[in-house]
Amino acid sequence: MARINNRKNDEIRDIKITRNYTKYAEGSVLIEMGETKVICTASIEDKVPPFLRHTGTGWINAEYSMLPRSTHQRKIREASRGKLDGRTQEIQRLIGRTIRSVVDLSKIGERTIWVDCDVIQADGGTRTASITGAFVAVVDALNKLHKSKAIKEMPITNFVSAISVGIVGQEHMLDLCYEEDSNAHVDMNVIMTDKGEFVEVQGTGEERPFSRNDLNKLLELGEKGNKELIKAQRAALGEIADEILGMEYGNEVVIATNNAHKLEEIGAILEDFEYNVYSLKDVDLAGIEIVEDGKTFEHNALIKARTIAKKTKMITIADDSGLEVDAIGKKPGIYSARFAGENATDEENRQKLMKSLNNVAASQRTARFVSAIAVVFPDGKEFVVRGTCEGAIGFEEKGKNGFGYDPLFIVSGYNKTFAEMPSSVKNSISHRANALKLMKSEFSKRVVR
Structure with a gap:
C-alpha cells in the first residue's frame, strides 16, 4: 500500500x-x-524533591500537554477539566524516566530539571517527538551549567531518541502519522540510545496478537529510525554532541610505517579493532620517506602520523619505538633502528649493543622496549600514548622469532627473549601491545561508532 507523501515503509518523516x-x-x-x-x-530549578534532599543528587521531571487546537477538533484544556487524563500522565512519566536514564543525576547537584513538552500541532508520534526534542533541550540546559562551572562535567551518558512503528494492513511501517496510527492493528514506540540499547518498548496489538517475527521486524525498523534521529540530534547540537559522543571520522585507518615487521605486528594486535586498516602501500604511499627529527619517541610518532594524515585525509596511526638500556644511558633510544649507522641491519645493531655492554654484569643490564603510538585525525585532532615492556639484555642471542633486538631482550617474568616466544604471546605483552591497548581506549573516547 502507498504511504502518505509516498514514503517508503522504512523511511522517517x-x-x-x-x-x-x-x-x-x-x-x-x-x-x-x-x-x-x-x-x-528544559528549565533548571535549584532544589530537589524531599526524598533527595541532602543527597547531592538531582532529579528530572517532565510535563506534557497538547494545545487545544493542536488537533483536528479543539481539545479541551486539561486545566479546565481540573485534572490530567491517564494518557497525559503516562506520557509525562515516560519522558521523565527516559531522560533520567541517560543523565548521571549524581553529577548535577541538588537541582531539578523540568522538561516541558507542548504539542502545538499533532499528526501522530507526539510522545516520541517529545522525547527526541526534550533530550536536545536538556543537553543545552546542562551545557549552560557546565560552561558556567556550576557542574564539573557534562553528565550525559548516552544520546536517546524515540520513534513509532506499527503494522498497517499487512505492512510493517516506521514513523506513523496520525492516519496510519489510527488504522494500525499493531502500534509500538521504541526508545533507544546511541549505543543501540533499549530504554523502553511499548507495543500493543490493537486488533489481534502479533508474532515474534512481527516484533523483530518492528524492532529493526525502530533501530533504523532511532539511528537517523540521533544523527539529527548530533547535527543540531554540533560541537556539544562531539564533546559528549566523540567525532565521526568514518571507519578507515592507515598505519604509517614502511617496516613490514611492525605492520604485521600492529595488524595482528589490532585484529579486533572495528576499523578497516590500511598500509601505506594500500594508499599508494609505499616507500615514502619521512624525516624523523624529533627528540622523543612521541615526537617522532606524531611527525609520521601528521604527515600521512595530511596526505590521505584519513585517521592515521603511527608508532615510534625502540630500546632503552640503562647501563648505557638509555641508548640506543630513538636511534634504535640505526644504532650502528644509517643503513645498519638488525644484526649490526645487535652486535654494537653487545660490544657496548662488554663487562657489564647481569644485574646492571636492565632495559625496556618503548612504544609511542600517535593518532592523528583528519581534522587535526591528535593524541599520543606510551607503552613499555621491562626486561634485560642477555649475553647471547636466543630464539628465531621477532626482529630487531628481540633475540637479546629477556622479558621480565618470563626468562625468555621475545625471539623465543610465539608471536601470539609477544603480541599480548609487548611494549607495542601495551601502547595499542591504551590507544584503543583513548580512541574510543574520541570517536563515535
Whole structure:
C-alpha cells in the first residue's frame, strides 16, 4: 500500500530541530516530525524533591500537554477539566524516566530539571517527538551549567531518541502519522540510545496478537529510525554532541610505517579493532620517506602520523619505538633502528649493543622496549600514548622469532627473549601491545561508532 507523501515503509518523516526556540528557558527546542510539532523546554530549578534532599543528587521531571487546537477538533484544556487524563500522565512519566536514564543525576547537584513538552500541532508520534526534542533541550540546559562551572562535567551518558512503528494492513511501517496510527492493528514506540540499547518498548496489538517475527521486524525498523534521529540530534547540537559522543571520522585507518615487521605486528594486535586498516602501500604511499627529527619517541610518532594524515585525509596511526638500556644511558633510544649507522641491519645493531655492554654484569643490564603510538585525525585532532615492556639484555642471542633486538631482550617474568616466544604471546605483552591497548581506549573516547 502507498504511504502518505509516498514514503517508503522504512523511511522517517522529514525532521527539523530548532534550538534556542524560546527566550527564557535554559534549553529550548522546536522539533518538527512531518506535520507534528512540539516545543520542548528544559528549565533548571535549584532544589530537589524531599526524598533527595541532602543527597547531592538531582532529579528530572517532565510535563506534557497538547494545545487545544493542536488537533483536528479543539481539545479541551486539561486545566479546565481540573485534572490530567491517564494518557497525559503516562506520557509525562515516560519522558521523565527516559531522560533520567541517560543523565548521571549524581553529577548535577541538588537541582531539578523540568522538561516541558507542548504539542502545538499533532499528526501522530507526539510522545516520541517529545522525547527526541526534550533530550536536545536538556543537553543545552546542562551545557549552560557546565560552561558556567556550576557542574564539573557534562553528565550525559548516552544520546536517546524515540520513534513509532506499527503494522498497517499487512505492512510493517516506521514513523506513523496520525492516519496510519489510527488504522494500525499493531502500534509500538521504541526508545533507544546511541549505543543501540533499549530504554523502553511499548507495543500493543490493537486488533489481534502479533508474532515474534512481527516484533523483530518492528524492532529493526525502530533501530533504523532511532539511528537517523540521533544523527539529527548530533547535527543540531554540533560541537556539544562531539564533546559528549566523540567525532565521526568514518571507519578507515592507515598505519604509517614502511617496516613490514611492525605492520604485521600492529595488524595482528589490532585484529579486533572495528576499523578497516590500511598500509601505506594500500594508499599508494609505499616507500615514502619521512624525516624523523624529533627528540622523543612521541615526537617522532606524531611527525609520521601528521604527515600521512595530511596526505590521505584519513585517521592515521603511527608508532615510534625502540630500546632503552640503562647501563648505557638509555641508548640506543630513538636511534634504535640505526644504532650502528644509517643503513645498519638488525644484526649490526645487535652486535654494537653487545660490544657496548662488554663487562657489564647481569644485574646492571636492565632495559625496556618503548612504544609511542600517535593518532592523528583528519581534522587535526591528535593524541599520543606510551607503552613499555621491562626486561634485560642477555649475553647471547636466543630464539628465531621477532626482529630487531628481540633475540637479546629477556622479558621480565618470563626468562625468555621475545625471539623465543610465539608471536601470539609477544603480541599480548609487548611494549607495542601495551601502547595499542591504551590507544584503543583513548580512541574510543574520541570517536563515535
